[in-house]
Amino acid sequence: MSRTITIEPVTRIEGHARITLQLGDQGEVEDARFHLTQFRGFEKFCEGRPYREMPALTARTCGICPVSHVLASNKACDHLLSVTIPPTAEKLRRIMNLAQITQSHALSFFHLSSPDLLLGWDSDPATRNIFGVMRQDPALAKDGIRLRQIGQMIIEILAGKKIHPTWVVPGGVAEALTQEKREAILKLLPEGLEIAKRTYGFFKTLVPKFKDETSHFGTRPTMFMSLVTPKGNLEHYDGFLRIKDAQGRIVEDMVPTVDYQRLVGEAVEDFSYMKFPYYKPMGYPKGVYRVGPLARLNNAEACGTPYADVALAEFHMLQEYGPITSSFHYHYARLVEIIFAIEMMERLLKDPDILDHRVRARARSNRDEGIGVSEAPRGTLMHHYRIDDDGLITWVNLIIATGHNNLAMNQAIRQVADAYVDGNHLQEGMLNRVEAVIRCYDPCLSCASHAFGQMPLLIELKDAAGQVVDRLTRG
Amino acid sequence: MIQHKTLIIGYGSPIRGDDAIGPLAADALAAGPLPAGVNVISRHILTAELVEDILGADRVIFLDATVDGEPGEVRVRSLAPDASAMSTMAHFLDPRELLAWSQTLYQHEPEAYLVSAAGAFFEYSNYTLTPAAAAALEPMIERVRELIATN
Structure with missing residues (x-):
């Protein structure tokens, strides 16, 4: 039966x-x-609102990752304005995105997944939780809280508000960085990097214990999609779309993000409110792909920072050849990305232009369609708006990272x-x-x-x- | 007289109608004169790193909306750490869980209260309070001031 x-x-x-x-x-x-x-219908209830409200509105999509929506939404608004934002504004936005990735990955690893990883999948469910982790390894739990706090503090220093920041605006950012704020952020980074490296080192010793899970947790072939830099390196804010197939062959490369609809189709199923994006040239449901940390590292030629590049090389050694296929290794990829994020924030903050006062391009709307794409912690985030002559939203399409992964999940x-x-x-x-x-x-x-x-x-x-x-x- | 270090945390979604009353009350308190040693935080949801803020306080007052009670009804209850009050949607925490984090990891157990106001409407894409919830804002703030005045 x-x-x-x-x-x-x-x-x-x-x-x-x-x-x-x-x-x-x-x-x-x-x-x-x-x-x-x-079901929440954000795409529908944004219709009729002024496009400049979209960053604040879509930030409310989530209390955990508002920064990601703020960035993708403002990029879509930049496109509506037809402006190239000042280079310093771009660097400041990048720092905010990397801080967001740090705190979000910390939450995922330390608080949501560590009970399974540390206590075991078959352990007593009554204690297989964050309190079990606190009792078994309080130092690890404290590291998780601190790393998350460091990410949030950086966002707060930049934006003045931890949740739903309004510092990022269409055309750039609202205020330049001060020397005092730069120093305050730089002071936080060494401790963050130490925690990240310590956790990465610890997790490497755990991975061999999970051979069985590694071989069954989402190893079936999929493609991988992410942004990459023009050189094909790890990218979280801008760049171009790259798709690799399950064998590691590049099937799409240096695709401008405004052309995302050529690559991504969206299907619906009656058993879920979440859309099912797929790689259009392969059709639905064959065109399954993954996004997020695993995809980003599989697609990147290099990270471009010292410790993260060492970790990336070790990541590639998790499998004999080809892209790393097991979704279990999302955990590993997150830790590599935290290291990268902290190293890259330091590099950006030490850039001589980072205190430049020219941080915002001003314009009215100059086109009726805007597309903004960035890498959120969980993967590629796409905001696409159409507006009327009065600047009111007539149509919205949001493809969130989790949606991209729906078929793969x-x-x-x-x-x-x-x-x-x-x-x-x-x-x-x-x-x-x-x-x-x-x-x-x-x-x-x-x-x-x-x-x-x-x-x-x-x-x-x-x-x-x-x-x-x-x-x-x-x- | 002992000077308490009080932390006020108002939390709730700003786009779900009456759910916003916690952060709105916190913002109103932060805008007004406050005794020394009182810090105010507004949040969409309670998250793990707030433990670090709790460590610096010997009294914590949470401000939240509730679906229980007559719309506009304001209640005060004391809270104790409770590790079993875990949210299954683990990106946010129950205040009692947050207190349990502080107790378990740092052996720090501040005096804690929840000041809540019953709401009537919590649907998405609503940016204003219902009249009942709006009327509860001032009483809510008054209850917080009474708690702060208590030593």
């Missing part, structure tokens, strides 16, 4: 989601799906479920691995609000008639 396992909500991710596993007569997994169960949970789930003998550890592969992607489904109270996790196995035949609770 056919049965379905439902995991709801998926824990330690951003937002509300559900996983369902459809079982066949023998208890084997026949299908696996990742459902986004929240569905593919990955199927693979993990095939490897670990025995429908005749349900065990919490099996299902935790199904959740854990989703956490590798650090999906941001955007909570945007908060709840006061506890939401326990309930996992139910139902038969085709909807009768509960097995039940596990957690939390």
Whole structure:
């Protein structure tokens, strides 16, 4: 008899989601799906608003990664103005983006994934959480808090406000950097780099323990998409789109971001509110690709900073040849990127032009369509607006990093479920691995609000008639 | 008289109607005269690094909206650290969880309160408070001032 396992909500991710596993007569997994169960309609309710409101509006998409939306949105507005922003403004925006990547990656690694990595997938779910990590390795937990705080403090020093900064504006940034602020940020970086290097060194020793998970966590072939610099190096703010195939061959390169629609199509499915982007030339659903830290490192020829380049070389050694395929290595890639982000922030801050007062180009709207693309912590973020003659928004398209990864995440949970789930003998550890592969992607489904109270996790196995035949609770 | 170091944290989404009352109350408090030793923070959500701010305080007052109660009703309750109050959407924290982080990692357990106002409307893309919630703003601030005045 056919049965379905439902995991709801998926824990330690951003937002509300559900996983369902459809079982066949023998208890084997026949299908696996990742459902986004929240609908918020940002693209629709932005219509009719002045385009200059878009950075502030879209920043509210998420309380965790507003900076990423602020940057992509302002880039779309720059495009509407038809301006090239001053070089110093670009460097300042880059610093803010790198600070955002630092704090976001720290949250993902230290607070959301470390319980699995440190305590084990099969450990007691009652203690497999951040408090378990605090008890087992308090220094690691403190490092996580501090690294996240350093990223947030840099954003606050730059923007004056940690959440939803309004310092980035269409045409550049609102205020130049002062010498005092530069020194304040520079003072934070050595400690951040030490934490990043220490954590990276520690994680390298852990990786060999996860051979089994590495070989089952999303290793099925996909392409990889990211921004790269004109030289093909690691890029987070601007540059060009590159796509590599599963064998590592470059199939698209130096594609201007305004041409993203030539590469990316968007499909919808009735089981999820999240769109399913795909590589257009290959069609849906064959055109599956991944974005984010793993894709960025797979696509980059080099990072361009000393320690990060050493780490990148070690990253490539995780596999004998070709791009690193296991989504388990998103964790590794995040740590490499934190090192890069801190090194690059220091380099930018020491640039002689960084205190230049020319930080904003002023113009009215000079075209009716604007596209802004940057790399958010979780991957390529695309904002695309159309406006009328009065500068009011008539159409919006947002493709967020988690959306790009949607097909790959569905593919990955199927693979993990095939490897670990025995429908005749349900065990919490099996299902935790199904959740854990989703956490590798650090999906941001955007909570945007908060709840006061506890939401326990309930996992139910139902038969085709909807009768509960097995039940596990957690939390 | 002992001078308390008080941290006020108002949190809530600014685009979900009455959910914004926490940060709005915090902003109003920050704009007015405050006794020495009082710091005010406004946030969309509670996140891990706020533990570092809590370490510097011996009294923490959280300001939040709630769905419980008659719209506009203001309540004060004391909070204790609670590691079991974990959010499954782990990018944000419950205030009791945040206090438990402080207690577990740093053995720091400040006196803590939640001052809440019941809201009526929490849908997305709403930038104003309902009249009931707006009317609760001043009483909420008054309750905070009373707590601050307590030694």
